[in-house]
Amino acid sequence: MKTYTSRNGLGEYLSGLRGGNKTIGFVPTMGALHQGHLSLIAIAQQRCDVVACSIFVNPTQFNDPKDLEKYPRPIQSDIEKLEQAGCDILFNPEVNEMYAGNEQWHLDLGELEHLLEGKFRPGHYQGVTQVVYKLFDIVKPDMAFFGQKDYQQFLVIQKMADMLNLPVKLVMCPILREPDGLAMSSRNIHLSAEDRRRALVLSKTLNWVKENFNTASIDSLQQESAAMISAEPGVSLEYFEIADGRDLHPATADSRTIVALVAAKVGNTRLIDNEILSS
């Protein structure tokens, strides 16, 4: 695997590949890689000639400095995982390689920015679009692969790509779960054994909603789900929403894609999960 820490080094190497007519697949991550990340790389490998992964813990998307500080950064084991997965290129820049001081960035993302995650993490999607725009500009991928795990993030990045006419195809990849249903996440390592067990209420509730989706009303499913999660000790619900999959407004009879999305704090760890109920 070729590893780059500088934009120019990576840019030059990639332009050589592009000259040779290779298609480039890109998987941006913040590291602490798990099977979910590696599944994105596997999908990218099926669809593109060359796969580049980035590992960059982007400071501008954290609204809680403690969360940024304690974000796991096991770079050596990440590199081994990427080598084993057959990833072709790693881009692993320092913060000052990506940002020249205090840069200004604002994209009008409309209501999508202020719903659900946006409400609980103000400014988060400005930071996400800022870094993804920069990464796309450096890598110039033909296709970029993102997880359904961050459903709203996918919509936000698609909106940016549409607004700015970015020549990249975005691909949403399924959520990988632990055998007991917990969605894989770099943050799961912060869960104590007890929190880890309690966190299962999120995927169990989403499953329950999926099973009952055709027989119960959206309102009653939403209320009962919120009650089930709130009843779990040590779990503090931020939102549980059954939403239209295109704009994340509350789902209606006209919604074609419907998604249930949840965020909760389990102990001190904030987790998100979702399930597509109809598409």
Ligand code: AMP
């Ligand atoms: P992160 O490192 O958390 O920024 O995630 C990098 C990419 O991996 C994002 O596109 C995530 O949506 C995706 N991802 C995170 N967790 C999972 C998972 N459990 N299954 C599939 N993709 C995931």
